[in-house]
Amino acid sequence: DAGVTQSPTHLIKTRGQHVTLRCSPISGHKSVSWYQQVLGQGPQFIFQYYEKEERGRGNFPDRFSARQFPNYSSELNVNALLLGDSALYLCASSLVLPGLAGVNYNEQFFGPGTRLTVL
Amino acid sequence: GESVGLHLPTLSVQEGDNSIINCAYSNSASDYFIWYKQESGKGPQFIIDIRSNMDKRQGQRVTVLLNKTVKHLSLQIAATQPGDSAVYFCAETPWGSGSARQLTFGSGTQLTVLP
Numbered sequence: 001d002a003g004v005t006q007s008p009t010h011l012i013k014t015r016g017q018h019v020t021l022r023c024s025p026i027s028g029h030k031s032v033s034w035y036q037q038v039l040g041q042g043p044q045f046i047f048q049y050y051e052k053e054e055r056g057r058g059n060f061p062d063r064f065s066a067r068q069f070p071n072y073s074s075e076l077n078v079n080a081l082l083l084g085d086s087a088l089y090l091c092a093s094s095l096v097l098p099g100l101a102g103v104n105y106n107e108q109f110f111g112p113g114t115r116l117t118v119l
Numbered sequence: 120g121e122s123v124g125l126h127l128p129t130l131s132v133q134e135g136d137n138s139i140i141n142c143a144y145s146n147s148a149s150d151y152f153i154w155y156k157q158e159s160g161k162g163p164q165f166i167i168d169i170r171s172n173m174d175k176r177q178g179q180r181v182t183v184l185l186n187k188t189v190k191h192l193s194l195q196i197a198a199t200q201p202g203d204s205a206v207y208f209c210a211e212t213p214w215g216s217g218s219a220r221q222l223t224f225g226s227g228t229q230l231t232v233l234p
Binding site: 004033035040041042043044045048056058090092104105106108109110111112113 | 127151153160161162163164165168208210221222223224225226227
């Protein structure tokens, strides 16, 4: 079984540019979450989607946006890139929304991430 | 303890010894905690979780201890193996009550297993 896949693996952009990161969840999974992981720190929650609707948003500026498609894949978009946006962007998928009563996080799986470097 | 910026706390142990990784959390509303393992070039991998109505939970070679009084969480790894070398994160969230909950991760501890 394929796990969560993310593309591209690595990406180099310059300040002010726009970037689109892609995530394909595990087959059958309907929830996708996005995290930003700056070097040397833990992941920080950005967005959560379930059944194509945004169900959660972290403390990130409006330059960050995301969407989920009918096939449950997802895109994360970042506009007007800043040097501080350089990070590993992680996608996690689960069958349903993790954190609901009775649903455990052991059923949420992370992809390998996209390494974004902003110069 | 927690670190800021690029300096992850590090722990080096001999192969076969037990490892103890600590985590302090700050949100009193958190009542569900998870430990993740992240190997180089990979995303975090779930290890074990614990609800706030428990103070200890055991898995295969791992034990999580929760002390709510001092807001402290620890992960014990028995008979540490080279494959255990990774960065370990604790994460916390208020448990679900009809709405999805988001994880808050700590800054991580780098575990190195020495031969």
